[in-house]
Amino acid sequence: MSVLDHAETRLENLEAIEPLLGSLRVLSLSTMQMALNRQSTLKEYKDRFLQIAAFLHSKDKSPRLARVLKAKRAGQTEQEQAPINKPSQIQILAVIGSSRGICGQYNKQLAHETARLLEQETNQTGQTQVLAFGLRLQNAMRAEGLAFKPGEALSHGSLPDYDRVSGLMRGWEAALNAGEIASVSLLSFQKQGMASAYKPKLSRLLPDSAYLADTVEMEHELFPEPIVEGEPTQILERIEKHLNAIRLYDLILDAIAAENLYRYRLLEEAKENTEALVEELSISLQMERRKAITQQMQQLGVASGMLAST
Secondary structure, X not given: OOHHHHHHHHHHHHHHHHHHHHHHHHHHHHHHHHHHHHHHHHHHHHHHHHHHHHHHHHHOOOHHHHHHHHHHHOOOOHHHHOOOOOOOOEEEEEEEOOOOOOOOOHHHHHHHHHHHHHHHOOOOOOEEEEEEEOHHHHHHHHHHOOXXXXXXXXXXXXXXXXXXHHHHHHHHHHHHHOOOOOEEEEEXXXXXXXXXXXXXXXXXXXXXOOOOHHXXXXXXXXXXXXXXXXXXXXXXXXXXHHHHHHHHHHHHHHHHHHHHHXXXXXXXXXXXXXXXXXXXXXXXXXXHHHHHHHHHHHXXXXXXXXXXXX
16 A cells, blocks of 8 residues: 555544544533533432421420431431441442543542552451442453452433432441441542542441531521421431432432543543644645655656656
């Protein structure tokens, strides 16, 4: 294959890739925006639960409710106040990664941070069980030589499935109350300050941090006033379970937004590199064509006797 043919083939391939890169960029950006929009909706949903919790606290000042709230502020639930026979030392470390490619160091950073956390805990009591979500993350952890248990898919399409996330949290809560596990922590990319800054961060999920008990003061009266049937403490416990699931769901949305931001930036860089290569090849192709035309004109001149052969 001549230099001219080779340059033409490369140029055709790059021109065919450009629309594909553009489509992937748009898909990544739209998925990131979907996750951010869902987070905004989730905040309204969570705020409504907190308003109901504050309303219950303002209407019921029973000693039992006060004891529950006091226990929650101390980071305990009522079940935890009672002794559990043979409490487990197993600590769950859930890591939220990616099942899709083209996201650079995203999964490698999570695997490296997991290895660092496990190394820190070697001298501590208890056994850490790593639960890895995402096929690409699992491959990165194998490359790091980490032992882990694959987690079931939590997404349905581009966004996580709330029922699956809620079911996962319910299972962890039941295992914690039964003494089968000691704690659950989550390692995932989370927003750090600016909207475009995401870094791996460890969050404690269970036992919960009692943020329900710290937010029960009402900012304003609810209108219309809700009709509450049932014992306030039981309703508060149900609300807290929903808030735990909402918190996990929110962290997963953060991870999805970060993943697609990484993917978008890589695709943007690939687009710029492709455009530069197309421009470079176009110039090279023009020069090769001019060179070929010049050679043909010289050959014609020699053949007609207008130019002496060299």
